[in-house]
Amino acid sequence: MKIQVEKSAFLLKAAAFALCVFSFSFSFSQDNKRVLFVGNSYTQVNNLPEEFMRVAQSQDKRVECQMQAFGGATFSSHCNNPSTIEAITQGGWDYIVLQGQSQEVAFPDNQFSWQVYPYAKTLDSLAKAYNPDVKVVFYMTWGYRYGDELNCQFYEPFCTFESMSERLRDNYVLMAEDFGSDASPVGAAWLESFRRDSTVVLHSSDNSHPNINGTYLAACCFYEIIFAERLHEAYYPSSVSPSVATYLQDIADRTVYDNLGRWCFSETNASLAASEQKAKPQFECQAERNAVLITTKNIEGNTNVELISSDGRLIERQSYHISNGTTIELNTSYKGVAIIKIENETISLSKKVVLL
Numbered sequence: 001m002k003i004q005v006e007k008s009a010f011l012l013k014a015a016a017f018a019l020c021v022f023s024f025s026f027s028f029s030q031d032n033k034r035v036l037f038v039g040n041s042y043t044q045v046n047n048l049p050e051e052f053m054r055v056a057q058s059q060d061k062r063v064e065c066q067m068q069a070f071g072g073a074t075f076s077s078h079c080n081n082p083s084t085i086e087a088i089t090q091g092g093w094d095y096i097v098l099q100g101q102s103q104e105v106a107f108p109d110n111q112f113s114w115q116v117y118p119y120a121k122t123l124d125s126l127a128k129a130y131n132p133d134v135k136v137v138f139y140m141t142w143g144y145r146y147g148d149e150l151n152c153q154f155y156e157p158f159c160t161f162e163s164m165s166e167r168l169r170d171n172y173v174l175m176a177e178d179f180g181s182d183a184s185p186v187g188a189a190w191l192e193s194f195r196r197d198s199t200v201v202l203h204s205s206d207n208s209h210p211n212i213n214g215t216y217l218a219a220c221c222f223y224e225i226i227f228a229e230r231l232h233e234a235y236y237p238s239s240v241s242p243s244v245a246t247y248l249q250d251i252a253d254r255t256v257y258d259n260l261g262r263w264c265f266s267e268t269n270a271s272l273a274a275s276e277q278k279a280k281p282q283f284e285c286q287a288e289r290n291a292v293l294i295t296t297k298n299i300e301g302n303t304n305v306e307l308i309s310s311d312g313r314l315i316e317r318q319s320y321h322i323s324n325g326t327t328i329e330l331n332t333s334y335k336g337v338a339i340i341k342i343e344n345e346t347i348s349l350s351k352k353v354v355l356l
Contacts, residue, residue, distance in 0.1 A: 003107050003151045003158070005072075032062045032094075033226065036087055038123065039099030040073035042141055045204070046215035051237065052222045058235035061227060074101040075119035079312035088123070089130040089310055089337070095226055096127040097184070099139035102208060103148060105175075106167040108155055117175065122312045124179045125350040129339050135266045136181035137225060139218075140172040142190040145207035165191045176265050179348070183263045184225045186218045189255040193217065196251070200244060212239050213248065220252035225264070230257050281347045285340050287355050292340060294328040303344040305330055310337040 033056075037049045049065040056063040068084045070077075075098070078084040088096060104116045120138075127136050143164025152159040157167040168187050176183040190202050202214035210218065216237055223231060230253050236245035256263065281298045294305065300323055307316040307330060315334045322328065330340075334355055341350040 003103060003111060003148075003155055005074075005101065005103055032064045034093050035063060035065045035095040035097065035226070036093045037065060037067045037069065037097045037099070037139075038078055038084055038088070039067075039069045039097070039139060040101060041069070041071045041209060042102060043067060043069045043097075043099055043139070044071075045209045046212050048215050048218055048222075051215055051219035054235045055219045055223045055231070056227070058233070059223065059227070059229075059231065061223075072101060074104055075116060075123060079119045079122050082311060085126070085311045088126050091130050093127070093131045093134050095135050095137055096131065097137045097139050097222070098123050098127075099141065102141055102144075103151070103158075105141070105171045106143070106157060106164055112171060116171075119312075120175050121179060121348070122308065124175075124181055125308075125339060125341060125348075126310075126312065129350050129352045136179065137222075138172050138176050138181060138183045140183050140185050140187040141168055142187040142202075142214075143168065145203040161194065162191065173263070176263070180265055182225060182266050184218075184222050185255055185259075185263050186221045189217055189221050189251050190214065192255050193248070193251045197247070200247060212237055213244060216240050216245065217248045217251060220249055221256050224252055224256040225260075228257075228260060281349060283340075283342055283349060283351070285351055285353050287353055288329075290331060290333060292330045292332065292353055292355070294330060294340060294342070296322055296324065296326050296328070296342070298324055299326075299342065299344070299347065300324060301344055303342060306339075306341040306343070307332055307334060308339040308341060309334065310339070 037043050049067045053063045053065055066087065068087045098120065100116060100120065105112070107116060124136050127134055143161040145161055147160045147164055148158040157163045165187050169185070172183050193200055193202060200213065202210060202217060204211045220231060220234070231249045234249055283294055283296045283299065286293045292307065301321065303320055303322050305318050305320060305328060306314060309315055315338065316330060316332050318330060320328055332355065337352065337354055339350050340353050341348070
């Protein structure tokens with residue numbers, strides 16, 4: 001079974017949503033939160049990063065955002081897009097938001113495991129390797145208003161808004177938890193809103209993309225997941241009525257703030273005691289001529305070692321049975337900036353290395 005990826009009329013009209021890069025900020029300060037949004041038209045429509053910044057400004061927060069987005073973009077296409085890789089690897093980001101194509105994170109397990117998960121993991125690893133203090137936030141999206149009619153016959157979870165949203169929610173949370181990252185539960189908030197009051201429409205006329213209500217709810221969710229606090233007398237767009245804005249802020253509070261532990265997994269390592277930190281699996285790597293010397297610590301068992309280029313391509317991959325303190329020599333002719341990734345059943349670690 002293979003789900004067909006939709007090419008909506010909205011995307012075709014956009015000639016379309018060729019790669020867009022926007023950068024804007026309300027205030028420059030050492031206290032700024034620098035946020036990179038990596039996504040597609042769901043991020044572009046109604047300019048989500050700008051709406052998020054306006055919400056943050058109304059709460060006296062300083063935010064600077066950049067957006068890397070193009071219509072229909074998948075995690076895979078971002079892995080192979082030089083502009084995206086350059087934006088991630090330039091460093092200095094406090095948060096990097098990763099959003100998949102509208103259907104792909106809800107794919108059946110087999111298709112999701114080879115077509116989506118590895119590329120999301122590569123982007124997550126690159127973000128953390130080049131931005132040591134970054135928090136990666138997965139942008140959980142929502143189901144189509146009436147389900148995905150094209151693929152309903154092949155896969156039942158695509159048949160309704162609710163079931164498609166639940167599938168997206170579960171897989172976004174799975175990736176966030178597996179990678180030690182966070183999820184902005186926008187899709188879960190849409191689902192909560194639908195169940196509480198289905199007359200508040202969040203989809204645009206194409207029944208896929210967000211209208212301004214949907215984008216505003218997403219902006220509120222991002223504020224609460226990034227700043228870990230409730231909204232108070234927040235900004236809202238002039239085209240959103242005061243009553244609807246208050247309702248959407250309450251939905252964000254109920255979904256995000258009241259359930260932070262359900263969406264946040266990046267604090268686990270930071271909260272460990274110093275003695276526990278010393279026992280963390282880790283490794284050091286040193287570039288040599290045509291090789292990388294890798295010394296492991298607190299890593300045991302059958303382990304894969306990968307060398308990944310700065311644009312996300314797999315250069316070398318070897319498997320070893322290692323014990324604490326093992327030194328591995330990974331031979332390669334590759335030159336340039338790369339990522340060393342070490343992975344087994346219980347860990348996934350990565351570091352940057354420069355091969356000359």
